Amino acid sequence: xxxxxxxATLLIAVSILAWAPRITLAHGSVTPDxxxxxxxxxxxxxxFKVYLPETHQHxxxxxxxxxxxxxxxVMEYEHDGLAQTPIDFRIIENITGQGRFTNLGHIExxxxxxxxxxxxxSAAIQPDVFTVGHEFDKPGKFVGxxxxxxxxxxxxxxxxxxxxxxxxxxxxxxxxxxxxLLLQLNYLWMSGRLGALRNIFVIMLLFTASTFVQAADxxxxxxxxxxxxxxxxxxxxxxxxxxxxxxxxLRIVDTHGxxxxxxxxxxxxxxxxxxxxxxxxxxxxxxxxxxTYLLKGLRFHMRGHWELEFTIQAGxxxxxxxxxxxx
Amino acid sequence: xxxxxxxxxxxxxxxxAYYAWMHRPVSPKPWTDDDVVTLRxxxxxxxxxxxxxxxxxxxxxxxxxxxxxxxxxxxxLSADGNVSCATCHQPDLGFTDGLGKGRGIGESGRxxxxxxxxxxxxxxxxxxxxxxLWSQALSPLEDPNEHGSSRMQIVRLVATEATYRDMYRALxxxxxxxxxxxxxxxxxxxxxDPALASAWAAMSDADRQTVNAVYANIGKAIxxxxxxxxxxxxxxxxxxxxVVHDDKEQQHALFSKNEILGLQLFICAxxxxxxxxxPLFTNHEFHNTGVLTVPGExxxxxxxxxxxxVLGNEFNCRGEYSDHAERRCDxxxxxxxxxxxxxxxxxxxxxxxxGTGPYMHKGQLAxxxxxxxxxxxxxxxxxxxxxxxxxxLTGPQLKRLEAFLHTLATPSAR
Numbered sequence: 204x205x206x207x208x209x210x211a212t213l214l215i216a217v218s219i220l221a222w223a224p225r226i227t228l229a230h231g232s233v234t235p236d237x238x239x240x241x242x243x244x245x246x247x248x249x250x251f252k253v254y255l256p257e258t259h260q261h262x263x264x265x266x267x268x269x270x271x272x273x274x275x276x277v278m279e280y281e282h283d284g285l286a287q288t289p290i291d292f293r294i295i296e297n298i299t300g301q302g303r304f305t306n307l308g309h310i311e312x313x314x315x316x317x318x319x320x321x322x323x324x325s326a327a328i329q330p331d332v333f334t335v336g337h338e339f340d341k342p343g344k345f346v347g348x349x350x351x352x353x354x355x356x357x358x359x360x361x362x363x364x365x366x367x368x369x370x371x372x373x374x375x376x377x378x379x380x381x382x383x384l385l386l387q388l389n390y391l392w393m394s395g396r397l398g399a400l401r402n403i404f405v406i407m408l409l410f411t412a413s414t415f416v417q418a419a420d421x422x423x424x425x426x427x428x429x430x431x432x433x434x435x436x437x438x439x440x441x442x443x444x445x446x447x448x449x450x451x452x453l454r455i456v457d458t459h460g461x462x463x464x465x466x467x468x469x470x471x472x473x474x475x476x477x478x479x480x481x482x483x484x485x486x487x488x489x490x491x492x493x494x495t496y497l498l499k500g501l502r503f504h505m506r507g508h509w510e511l512e513f514t515i516q517a518g519x520x521x522x523x524x525x526x527x528x529x530x
Numbered sequence: 531x532x533x534x535x536x537x538x539x540x541x542x543x544x545x546x547a548y549y550a551w552m553h554r555p556v557s558p559k560p561w562t563d564d565d566v567v568t569l570r571x572x573x574x575x576x577x578x579x580x581x582x583x584x585x586x587x588x589x590x591x592x593x594x595x596x597x598x599x600x601x602x603x604x605x606x607l608s609a610d611g612n613v614s615c616a617t618c619h620q621p622d623l624g625f626t627d628g629l630g631k632g633r634g635i636g637e638s639g640r641x642x643x644x645x646x647x648x649x650x651x652x653x654x655x656x657x658x659x660x661x662x663l664w665s666q667a668l669s670p671l672e673d674p675n676e677h678g679s680s681r682m683q684i685v686r687l688v689a690t691e692a693t694y695r696d697m698y699r700a701l702x703x704x705x706x707x708x709x710x711x712x713x714x715x716x717x718x719x720x721x722x723d724p725a726l727a728s729a730w731a732a733m734s735d736a737d738r739q740t741v742n743a744v745y746a747n748i749g750k751a752i753x754x755x756x757x758x759x760x761x762x763x764x765x766x767x768x769x770x771x772x773v774v775h776d777d778k779e780q781q782h783a784l785f786s787k788n789e790i791l792g793l794q795l796f797i798c799a800x801x802x803x804x805x806x807x808x809p810l811f812t813n814h815e816f817h818n819t820g821v822l823t824v825p826g827e828x829x830x831x832x833x834x835x836x837x838x839x840v841l842g843n844e845f846n847c848r849g850e851y852s853d854h855a856e857r858r859c860d861x862x863x864x865x866x867x868x869x870x871x872x873x874x875x876x877x878x879x880x881x882x883x884x885g886t887g888p889y890m891h892k893g894q895l896a897x898x899x900x901x902x903x904x905x906x907x908x909x910x911x912x913x914x915x916x917x918x919x920x921x922x923l924t925g926p927q928l929k930r931l932e933a934f935l936h937t938l939a940t941p942s943a944r
Contacts, residue, residue, distance in 0.1 A: 254823075254912055256822050256823050256824075256825045256912075257825040260822055260909075261820070261822060261909035261910060261912075263910070263912075272825075273825045273826045275823060275828060275829065275912065277829070277912060277913055279913070330834075331831065331834050331869060331872050332831070332872055332913045332914070334828045334829055334913060335828070336826070336827070336828050338826070389533065389537070393533050445807060445808060445813065446807075446808055446813055446814060448652070448860045448861060448864065477804065477917075479870065479917060480866070480868075480870065481866065482813075482815045482816075482866055483861075483864040483865065483866050484864050484865065484866045484867070485864055486864065499860070499863075499864065500860055500863060500864025501864075502864075504805075504807075504813035504814070504815040505803075505804050505805070505807065505813060506568070506571070506803070506807060507804075
């Protein structure tokens with residue numbers, strides 16, 4: 204039974220070690236949030252990640268970098284405001300002696316920031332996403348400083364994140380412990396005591412199963428319309444084929460079958476299965492006859508199941524019609 | 531010791547079983563009616579008539595194509611007299627150059643795309659920053675890393691050299707007189723180069739318009755030539771013909787078992803036809819597929835910047851140099867914008883793909899095997915969102931897909 208306890212302890216130790224990088228990185232103003240890192244600059248938020256494309260390909264990092272060389276820092280704005288605000292990005296050598304606990308206060312005490320700056324991207328607006336690149340030529344301790352101008356023009360919001368480049372992490376310890384664990388498991392198996400571990404396995408199995416259940420996506424429930432309108436359409440492109448821009452004539456009638464005139468209609472759509480929208484931004488204008496409308500600039504770029512979602516506003520009545528198209 | 535031995539034996543047995551399962555013999559399933567519909571849609575015989583280009587009045591004029599052909603191969607349209615369109619778009623290499631990134635005067639920003647069948651695409655370039663063949667043809671001429679020339683030099687060459695002058699006159703009327711150096715400097719263009727830009731700025735509005743109009747016409751002639759470059763029928767097309775005519779013997783003679791299995795994966799489990807569809811194997815659309823940046827470069831923003839550029843381009847379908855009388859430019863009018871275009875690039879055709887590597891917008895992936903591996907893994911994108919999802923295909927399945935892709939190669943000339 205002692206062995207069993209030892210085994211359980213080891214199991215817990217390994218789990219903690221596996222999660223340790225994330226836990227220890229929860230400092231400064233970059234924090235892990237679910238499986239993403241978030242940088243908070245004043246009230247602005249962005250997803251934050253760093254790449255080392257040469258040595259670590261698609262792997263992304265939250266602050267500490269396991270290598271040196273070419274790096275790419277990416278901030279994906281969670282707040283639209285960042286797309287319209289000049290962002291200043293600076294990397295300095297960490298001379299504060301505070302290591303992971305370096306904060307804005309320590310940075311403000313530094314007299315000549317430029318002297319220890321290894322990379323500086325002067326304040327500029329980057330729409331859509333923020334990217335900067337820097338080549339780390341040697342390992343070391345650094346501090347990233349991100350500043351954005353406050354909207355009231357009164358100074359800056361600044362975020363500070365200390366990090367290491369060439370950070371070797373926990374080294375080989377997780378591997379050594381995992382190896383010991385395997386040996387122990389093998390021993391238990393061979394000595395026929397594995398049965399005692401049944402409960403642990405059952406719990407692990409249930410846990411794994413529950414992750415799968417969470418990951419599985421339920422079927423999309425079709426949105427039912429409130430019954431105010433009926434929409435029929437004729438495509439100017441016959442038969443409907445992919446990759447051709449074309450128009451539709453829409454006919455809208457109310458519950459009595461009377462044409463609905465003067466409605467304002469907006470359209471959105473896409474392929475629910477592939478989670479993408481239309482390749483164009485079609486618009487609806489009034490059509491040749493009362494109750495008809497022209498849907499212009501429609502194009503489908505894939506075969507399969509498409510859905511078009513028409514929002515119809517006629518007078519006070521607003522309703523939604525979903526048209527399914529199979530191509 | 532006996533314990534260790536039993537573990538080793540167990541591992542070997544599992545390993546052998548896994549290998550045998552992965553490489554188990556598979557036979558192609560017979561094509562269903564649905565499959566045949568899909569196969570027919572990929573067939574070269576399904577290629578529709580070339581779409582018209584109302585923004586280019588000489589688009590289908592054979593004389594314009596002859597003039598365009600001459601321009602396409604003319605190295606005088608460059609700063610050093612060594613670069614023509616064909617420097618990067620080499621006919622022998624499927625109108626590409628076999629390089630990761632194009633190389634003219636210097637290294638260009640992206641991988642050279644083939645021009646075969648390009649007239650079918652509403653957008654040009656990887657990021658769709660041009661909306662017609664003719665407006666596209668104009669921009670490499672002034673790119674400092676490509677032809678490195680200026681529109682003033684180009685229009686002067688065409689207006690003064692005897693053959694071009696005659697061709698131009700027959701198509702567009704008498705070329706303007708550019709001989710007055712006070713009005714028309716040696717070199718001038720609205721580009722980043724300060725000398726060219728200031729020479730251009732010093733010209734009068736009317737003279738600049740005169741130059742632009744001739745420059746646009748030169749692009750229209752090149753476009754008329756490029757339209758004639760169409761994909762030939764391949765072994766794949768012969769096979770589809772045999773499928774359509776239910777000729778089993780021909781099918782057997784044309785495609786190996788692996789190629790049929792690869793094609794079945796292509797239209798089904800590998801989900802390739804979601805983007806590589808139609809007879810040109812492209813939907814001409816923009817997708818982010820999470821390709822890694824070139825080390826030392828920032829991730830390419832792709833279509834999101836391309837949309838901004840094409841909407842502001844003076845030579846677009848709505849511009850004053852377009853021949854489109856009504857300015858009905860559906861693609862521009864209903865163009866899609868938005869964050870999902872971040873990092874998105876235009877789907878390339880897969881016709882002759884085995885002859886047009888390296889692949890991806892910066893030539894990041896050298897071989898088709900690497901490309902297939904990339905789509906099989908579908909890693910997260912550095913910027914934006916990778917639309918592809920991991921496929922979970924096995925090694926042998928990827929090999930079959932690759933075998934199939936080779937059947938789209940342009941047959942070698944005899």
